[in-house]
Amino acid sequence: MEFFEIFIAGVFINNILLAQFLGNCPFLGTSKKMETAVGMAMAVIFVLVMAGMITWIVDTYLLKALDVEYLRTVSFILVIASLVQFVEMFLKKSIPGLYAGLGIFLPLITTNCAVMGACLLNISKEYSFLSALVSSFSYAVGFGLALILFAGVRERINLARVPKPLQDTSIGLVTAGIIALTFMSFKGMV
Amino acid sequence: MISALFFMLGIGAVCGIVLSLSSKVFYVYEDPRIALVENNLAAANCGGCGYAGCSSAAEAVVTGLAPPSVCVISGKEGVEEVAKIMGVDVGAAESLLSYNMCEGGNRADDKYYYMGISSCKAMTAAFGGKRVCGVGCLGFGDCVKACQFDAVKLGPNGYPVVDDDKCVGCGACQQACPKDIIKVTTLSEQLMKFNQEQDALAPCAQTCPAEINIPRYINQLREGKYKEAVQTIRMRNPLPLSCGRVCPHPCEDECRRGIEDEAVSINQLKRFVSDFEMNSGSRIPIKCAPDTGKKSGCSRWWPCRSFLCIFPTANRTPGVYL
Numbered sequence: 001m002e003f004f005e006i007f008i009a010g011v012f013i014n015n016i017l018l019a020q021f022l023g024n025c026p027f028l029g030t031s032k033k034m035e036t037a038v039g040m041a042m043a044v045i046f047v048l049v050m051a052g053m054i055t056w057i058v059d060t061y062l063l064k065a066l067d068v069e070y071l072r073t074v075s076f077i078l079v080i081a082s083l084v085q086f087v088e089m090f091l092k093k094s095i096p097g098l099y100a101g102l103g104i105f106l107p108l109i110t111t112n113c114a115v116m117g118a119c120l121l122n123i124s125k126e127y128s129f130l131s132a133l134v135s136s137f138s139y140a141v142g143f144g145l146a147l148i149l150f151a152g153v154r155e156r157i158n159l160a161r162v163p164k165p166l167q168d169t170s171i172g173l174v175t176a177g178i179i180a181l182t183f184m185s186f187k188g189m190v
Numbered sequence: 191m192i193s194a195l196f197f198m199l200g201i202g203a204v205c206g207i208v209l210s211l212s213s214k215v216f217y218v219y220e221d222p223r224i225a226l227v228e229n230n231l232a233a234a235n236c237g238g239c240g241y242a243g244c245s246s247a248a249e250a251v252v253t254g255l256a257p258p259s260v261c262v263i264s265g266k267e268g269v270e271e272v273a274k275i276m277g278v279d280v281g282a283a284e285s286l287l288s289y290n291m292c293e294g295g296n297r298a299d300d301k302y303y304y305m306g307i308s309s310c311k312a313m314t315a316a317f318g319g320k321r322v323c324g325v326g327c328l329g330f331g332d333c334v335k336a337c338q339f340d341a342v343k344l345g346p347n348g349y350p351v352v353d354d355d356k357c358v359g360c361g362a363c364q365q366a367c368p369k370d371i372i373k374v375t376t377l378s379e380q381l382m383k384f385n386q387e388q389d390a391l392a393p394c395a396q397t398c399p400a401e402i403n404i405p406r407y408i409n410q411l412r413e414g415k416y417k418e419a420v421q422t423i424r425m426r427n428p429l430p431l432s433c434g435r436v437c438p439h440p441c442e443d444e445c446r447r448g449i450e451d452e453a454v455s456i457n458q459l460k461r462f463v464s465d466f467e468m469n470s471g472s473r474i475p476i477k478c479a480p481d482t483g484k485k486s487g488c489s490r491w492w493p494c495r496s497f498l499c500i501f502p503t504a505n506r507t508p509g510v511y512l
Contacts, residue, residue, distance in 0.1 A: 058201075062197075062201075066193070066197060068193060068194055068197050070194075071194055071197060074198065075197070075198065075201050078198075078201055078202060078205060079201065079205065082205035082206075082208065082209055085209055086208060086209060089209075089212050089213060089216040090212065090216055092216065092218050093215075093217075093218055094216070158335075159308060159309050159312065160308065161308050
């Protein structure tokens with residue numbers, strides 16, 4: 001039940017894009033086409049779960065053990081960046097199909113604020129390893145959900161008659177605000 | 191302070207060692223020429239070559255699946271560089287350009303008031319678009335949206351204008367256009383061919399308002415089959431005698447023989463063969479199915495292109511158009 005609550009909270013209530021407002025650059029950058037949005041969502045799920053695991057391990061067995069918790073942000077950046085590099089190499093060798101699908105998106109999100117923020121949130125809530133895993137996964141799913149929803153809306157807006165000064169990013173930001181408002185209705189569910 | 195330094199140094203060292211080891215363990219051999227070829231492509235990732243991006247195009251060049259001239263943007267120098275890397279001959283090639291076939295645009299009247307999605311594709315779904323002209327430009331600029339090089343603009347008259355300097359011939363506009371108005375082809379191909387669409391009809395037959403099968407009746411005249419020639423003309427036009435005299439013969443303006451010297455005297459031939467029928471003293475009978483005792487009529491109310499309408503309709507009277 002605890003895991004279920006964490007999952008719902010991560011996907012809807014504390015949605016990383018629309019409630020926490022982290023990772024807005026890929027949110028606006030990769031949402032112009034559904035295809036890239038889906039690729040980005042998959043890459044975030046992949047990276048965030050791995051990053052959630054490794055940062056929990058680093059935090060518990062290195063930072064807390066050696067009493068250097070003030071180095072959390074710096075060391076997380078280093079660890080996540082190396083991890084993504086490592087995963088990229090591993091995929092290229094062992095699973096070329098997955099590499100071809102995720103390839104261009106992996107380096108894009110190496111130390112994306114959504115990935116970093118989700119890892120820091122896990123630590124600040126003092127989750128156990130399993131809870132941290134579920135929470136990272138749910139944040140990533142929330143990211144994907146919001147991104148794909150937004151991409152769908154944006155593809156439709158492309159076909160509508162938008163006044164010249166509002167075209168492209170401006171109308172995108174307005175839309176993002178309205179979608180974020182709808183996500184506010186999940187507040188207080190859990 | 192010292193502990194923090196050592197801690198970060200430790201983490202950095204571990205990450206560095208792991209990465210350098212894994213770059214050896216997970217090393218994938220890649221042909222060094224792929225990177226070289228990719229450096230000489232346009233790096234726009236436009237997809238004009240038909241591959242997913244510049245890197246996959248470079249891979250195709252190196253594996254021999256694509257010629258060195260695969261990149262539509264890179265120009266002569268780039269192609270020569272790629273050919274040098276691959277050790278092959280460039281060959282001569284003319285660059286592709288986008289050509290807009292429709293110069294009607296806003297000249298065509300509207301059939302209805304359109305209030306839907308502002309895209310030519312969507313409008314085509316509603317009765318083939320709002321224009322009375324079924325083949326012309328709809329003017330919503332799907333081609334403009336498709337162009338990644340800012341080369342297509344909607345002109346003042348409601349049809350797209352292509353900027354030849356910016357156009358790279360990637361073909362995105364051609365794919366986007368639901369009316370097949372834009373063709374991506376070379377300049378000489380554009381000049382050599384009069385008929386754009388499948389090259390099925392002779393130019394004279396295409397321009398004839400009555401759509402008479404002109405090559406056929408001229409051929410029948412050549413073979414001396416005068417009666418058959420009269421029948422061929424009358425299939426589309428019941429009044430060859432007067433048309434042979436008063437027709438402004440737009441067919442002769444487009445006659446391909448005119449490119450070489452002078453156009454074939456199509457109208458004069460029609461006059462000759464109908465005079466032959468008149469002077470022979472008897473009308474050549476028109477084959478007709480036996481009478482069924484029933485009558486039929488056309489109930490088209492929208493603008494109709496038929497040249498030979500004999501039924502009065504909402505906006506046409508037979509006296510005017512026959």
